[in-house]
Amino acid sequence: MGMIEPGIKPANPRFSSGPCAKLPNFSLEMLADAPLGRSHRAAVGKEKLKAAIETTREVLGIPADYKIGIVPASDTGAYEMAMWNLLGERKVEMLAWESFGSGWVTDAVKQLKIDAEVKTADYGQIVDFATVDFNNDVCFTWNGTTSGVRLPSGDVIPADRAGLTLCDATSAAFAMDLPWDKLDVTTFSWQKVLGGEGAHGMLILSPRAVERLESYTPPWPLPKIFRLTKGGKLIDGIFTGATINTPSMLCVEDYLVALDWAKSKGGAAGMIARADANAQAVHDFVPRTIGSKTSPKIRRLGRTRPSASSSRMPVSKTAQHSPKPSLSASKRQVSHWMLAPIATRPLVCASGAAARLKRQMLRR
């Protein structure tokens, strides 16, 4: 069957779950203060990197005793660095309900060859957290970017767990409330919610994660780019701005500008409200404008409120196998719609119904 082209197209095609659109009225001139041509180890470079770390802490409300590092290779680098350094000390549970979570399952099972307990749920569903034993190390993605299904809260994670929680929060940080006391490792990348640039990852460690790093040596080799300890001690410099290798100071400046913008909009609370409001605009728009002509999956968007989306999702039975969910073209298309709410920037559309959506979103 041939593809039917929509009659109305967005005036601004930058409507994506990542890399996300940049902040409103962004211009390269905003980055004029970037210390280009200077070393990241010069005072000016170190200051900028430290500011990126401490402003992240301030905006996201990360506890003072948590370590925050800027690491290579975006979220993927940060998450794999955590897996390679921390896993193997005890039993591991890998939870996946879309493609990114499945990628971490492949890492654990096929690359690290860990005999992990794998629990998966289909697209649109979430793993039954009641079956998870948090005395094991547990790896999961807070918001499954490609399915739009997220954890509703951290209530399912016990405060007195013996294992570590490793949370990929790439499309959750700055758009959803993250319970820091329930997260031992949290990672995200700048390219997502704040519309930053790729290549740099954020690695956030609880005191218990640091304790594990300093008391456990994994049996597999760690390349320089992954090493977080030296002589059994955390390399503290990584968490004060002395990065493992050379970062882009242009990207750092871009992140600082985005953080300042987030602060000016009410910080994390403002960003979350903005993401929820944008999601609501889409939820309202879909049934009114597209209605019965679309697939049930897209129509379901119109029936689901952003703040309760995942708690209303059907919960799958726990499966224990090595999954590799295939992502069909139609699912990809659905996920674009489902993920759009995550972007914190307004959507700009061409005319008619789409323009009404634009006006709604611009009002926020």
Ligand SMILES: Cc1ncc(COP(=O)(O)O)c(C=O)c1O
């Ligand atoms: C949940 C999740 N994890 C990981 C990634 C990979 O991020 P990056 O390309 O920044 O490494 C993405 C998106 O790109 C994502 O949405």
